[in-house]
Amino acid sequence: MKDDTAPVLTPMLRKLTLWAHLDADDERALLGLPHSLVTVPRDEPIVREGDRISHCWLVLSGFCARYKDVGDGGRQIVSIHMTGDLVDLQNALLGIADHGVLTLTACDMATFPVEAVRELTNSRPAVKDALWHDTLVDASIHREWVANLGRRDAPTRIEHLLCEFALKLEAVNLGEQLNYELPMTQHQLADATGLTVVHVNRVLQALARDGLIERVTPRSVLIGNWKRLAAAGDFRSDYLHLGSLKSRSRHR
Amino acid sequence: MKDDTAPVLTPMLRKLTLWAHLDADDERALLGLPHSLVTVPRDEPIVREGDRISHCWLVLSGFCARYKDVGDGGRQIVSIHMTGDLVDLQNALLGIADHGVLTLTACDMATFPVEAVRELTNSRPAVKDALWHDTLVDASIHREWVANLGRRDAPTRIEHLLCEFALKLEAVNLGEQLNYELPMTQHQLADATGLTVVHVNRVLQALARDGLIERVTPRSVLIGNWKRLAAAGDFRSDYLHLGSLKSRSRHR
DNA sequence: CGTTTGGTTGACGAAGCTCAAAGCCGGTGG
DNA sequence: CCACCGGCTTTGAGCTTCGTCAACCAAACG
Numbered sequence: 001m002k003d004d005t006a007p008v009l010t011p012m013l014r015k016l017t018l019w020a021h022l023d024a025d026d027e028r029a030l031l032g033l034p035h036s037l038v039t040v041p042r043d044e045p046i047v048r049e050g051d052r053i054s055h056c057w058l059v060l061s062g063f064c065a066r067y068k069d070v071g072d073g074g075r076q077i078v079s080i081h082m083t084g085d086l087v088d089l090q091n092a093l094l095g096i097a098d099h100g101v102l103t104l105t106a107c108d109m110a111t112f113p114v115e116a117v118r119e120l121t122n123s124r125p126a127v128k129d130a131l132w133h134d135t136l137v138d139a140s141i142h143r144e145w146v147a148n149l150g151r152r153d154a155p156t157r158i159e160h161l162l163c164e165f166a167l168k169l170e171a172v173n174l175g176e177q178l179n180y181e182l183p184m185t186q187h188q189l190a191d192a193t194g195l196t197v198v199h200v201n202r203v204l205q206a207l208a209r210d211g212l213i214e215r216v217t218p219r220s221v222l223i224g225n226w227k228r229l230a231a232a233g234d235f236r237s238d239y240l241h242l243g244s245l246k247s248r249s250r251h252r
Numbered sequence: 253m254k255d256d257t258a259p260v261l262t263p264m265l266r267k268l269t270l271w272a273h274l275d276a277d278d279e280r281a282l283l284g285l286p287h288s289l290v291t292v293p294r295d296e297p298i299v300r301e302g303d304r305i306s307h308c309w310l311v312l313s314g315f316c317a318r319y320k321d322v323g324d325g326g327r328q329i330v331s332i333h334m335t336g337d338l339v340d341l342q343n344a345l346l347g348i349a350d351h352g353v354l355t356l357t358a359c360d361m362a363t364f365p366v367e368a369v370r371e372l373t374n375s376r377p378a379v380k381d382a383l384w385h386d387t388l389v390d391a392s393i394h395r396e397w398v399a400n401l402g403r404r405d406a407p408t409r410i411e412h413l414l415c416e417f418a419l420k421l422e423a424v425n426l427g428e429q430l431n432y433e434l435p436m437t438q439h440q441l442a443d444a445t446g447l448t449v450v451h452v453n454r455v456l457q458a459l460a461r462d463g464l465i466e467r468v469t470p471r472s473v474l475i476g477n478w479k480r481l482a483a484a485g486d487f488r489s490d491y492l493h494l495g496s497l498k499s500r501s502r503h504r
Numbered sequence: 505c506g507t508t509t510g511g512t513t514g515a516c517g518a519a520g521c522t523c524a525a526a527g528c529c530g531g532t533g534g
Numbered sequence: 535c536c537a538c539c540g541g542c543t544t545t546g547a548g549c550t551t552c553g554t555c556a557a558c559c560a561a562a563c564g
Contacts, residue, residue: 150446194402
């Protein structure tokens, strides 16, 4: 609960300082946010659409997703989150949840009372700016997803998602991530790309057949040739606004 | 340029005060933002993806849209804006545009230098909160669009969009809007719903045939039975976060 | 070992796309 | 005032992508 404990919140700090100048006091204040730590098993709904939100969640390890349910029983994943991501800040600030959150894998998470976040942002403008920026980047990613779902065919959509995933992984790990394990089932992948499981399955096989990825297990993704996959997936990383990240130069 | 001119910026103010408490000084400061007025003809790109943004735009009258171009020459509209909407605030705050903006109809617009907005938000925390909230609502709408494109079929998508449009119109006009003229061509409607012109055309006819809307001209939309259309379009207005708006109770 | 969960396959059908042409204004210029 | 033009809408025919349904398989787990 205090910043003399191990600084579990540093992943968040690292992400925020990507795009805002925080002085030592700001950082201390952020790391000192009152929080509790929770481990959530995989495939667990953390928040449901319609909930009144009093806490917001930070992913410390593992993966989770935000989603919306639609009338006919379908589900659409609207974004995917990993270490350092403040999930549900948006729900928290808006008061009532317009979307749900679920874990894709088991996750270590920290939760903050919204009021603590509010107080923090009110007392430290730089922190407010950083969090605002964070939500703006989320919105930018949403826009790209809109384009992805609206105007790209199934293979392109999946390729695009795989690229996004690789880059985000790289951003949190500070290393190359051309070889990773997808933290979701094909069903969830379908829910993220607006397709059906069956079709996702076939497209993944096609991608492997075309040499765009290699799969040793069903979930594993090895990107042999980044440029080729990015081109096929119509992927340009700009929308992630990772500007200052070194990797950006490499992944045009 | 001063608040002794006619308060052209009031539509924006009205929208922002929907969800934030602004005191008299805040309001004065907002209305006093240095701006210039521009009339933009219809179908004009105001901002292009990749532009470095120094100004942000406010719609005073008319309609415009934010869009992204995709690799194969397609275009996806990611949101639609009307009187009182601050379009491009997001691009402005992020620095370089991750999406374009174009006018759907001729528009009267005001432009502000970003720095002026920055100064304002820094000196008046309540204004910053209001603008932040505004961008959060935009993000919520993006999420709904993701769900719309990913998990609803063509008729449902279009019905949903028609509902959203009606409610937003109502929000700015403070009156019922079950009868309006769509400010876009079927081609643009297709770009908003991820469909083709041809299919949009056929679906619109089907909606009319089913009595969900009436069309006296190709663009006109008359909603005879809101509840039926909303049900068919899987439309729940919550994601618009119009909470305090009276109309909400009527349109469940 | 059964059971469960996720992945894979095949046959079939439908929603939506493509291409191509024709109709329908409203505007413009002769 | 009429003929023409260009942008938008509408129509039809044929095709493709993706969805549905229904199994079957493989690994993981108790």
